Amino acid sequence: MSVFTPVSRPELETFLAPYELGRLLDFQGIAAGTENSNFFVSLEKGEFVLTLIERGPAEDLPFFIDLLDVLHDADMPVPYAVRDRDGHGLRQLCGKPALLQPRLAGKHVKAPNNQHCAQVGELLAHIHLATRERIIERRTDRGLDWMLSAGAELLPGLDAEQSGLLRSALQEIEAHKAQILALPRANLHADLFRDNVMFEGTHLSGLIDFYNACSGPMLYDIAITLNDWCLDADGGIDLPHAQALLGAYAGLRPFTAAEAELWPVMLRVGCVRFWLSRLIAARDFAGMDVTIHDPREFEVRLAQRQHVALKLPIAL
Structure with a gap:
């Protein structure tokens, strides 16, 4: 499994509380990634993906948030940083920069036409x-x-x-x-x-x-x-x-x-x-x-x- 930084349930619940998205129902690591730690997170108010940034300088992270905001505002089907009650999209979890983003619908295509x-x-x-x-x-x-x-x-x-x-x-x-x-x-x-x-x-x-x-x-x-x-x-x-x-x-x-x-x-x-x-x-x-x-x-x-x-x- 490509989870470089494990997260406990109590740590995750504390991290999620400021988003005010309801109780944590379930979470699991995502095996597909090779550079960051990713988790599917199920909350009372929806499905999300949590990413802990493992590679690259922290000063680059506002770039990703800004770019995804631009593309989201242009009606493209991309994730974007969910803001907590204080308007923060970029936070810390287990000593790593962390982003919570909506989980997008659909499946990957292995044999495209x-x-x-x-x-x-x-x-x-x-x-x-x-x-x-x-x-x-x-x-x-x-x-x-x-x-x-x-x-x-x-x-x-x-x-x-x-x-x-x-x-x-x-x-x-x-x-x-x-x-x-x-x-x-x-x-x-x-x-x-x-x-x-x-x-x-x-x-x-x-x-x-x-x-x-x-x-x-x-x-x-x-x-x-x-x-x-x-x-x-x-x-x-x-x-x-x-x-x-x-x-x-x-x-x-x-x-x-x-x-x-x-x-x-x-x-x-x-x-x-x-x-x-x-x-x-x-x-x-x-x-x-x-x-x-x-x-x-x-x-x-x-x-x-x-x-x-x-x-x-x-x-x-």
Whole structure:
């Protein structure tokens, strides 16, 4: 179970009292997370998710609260920080920063179809459009510089084939770094995987886990999303799924020529980011009762992205 900080019932009841949401009926740890401690919390007045922030500086937390308020106010199906009786959305529990958020309805989709992918593309475009004119700045702690340094540190522990694949990708990131950072920007989810989206039937009902959110190139967010939602059985790109996602996105926020040029590079960058973070998690949490996603998934996807036939839809 991915609960790094256990919480007792008395501790939780004391923490929840200022929210005035009724008695605590039940709570349980959520096994899916890999970076924070999350709990489902049932109260008399509703269902909620409690998150204890385990990673990242505390000074970044107002960013997450502000971003989710912006997206919630724009009628997007996102969680937001519930305020206590004194108006505080960010509090402390067990010595960790803690947020209480409404639990969104729906279930994760393991095998998405074209319609699912189109709705994900639309939602991503709405996030970018809602923030690109007034970006809430936050530099990701897992950006290009981190990839270059973490990749160099991990290279000696890889076999010859893996190191060749990663070394080539790191050289490409170094060569295109300035161009990538010059792409059109907005606020990004930066972790829009299938296990962070909920559907009720065929209707997208929720987007969760914004703790990797940041400001940066919109194309990076799209690449991360497509690399998880639009896969064939071998880790390559499922073209109908990808075209549905990109077409729905471009219908709301057209792509630029610079984005089209860097698209294959950005797909590879998205793979590198999660290959490295999963390698680090596998190393640091080995033997612990923590969910660890398989690093090889993104190693395979990076290998598959060496030649990209999929192009961005550009209006001529």
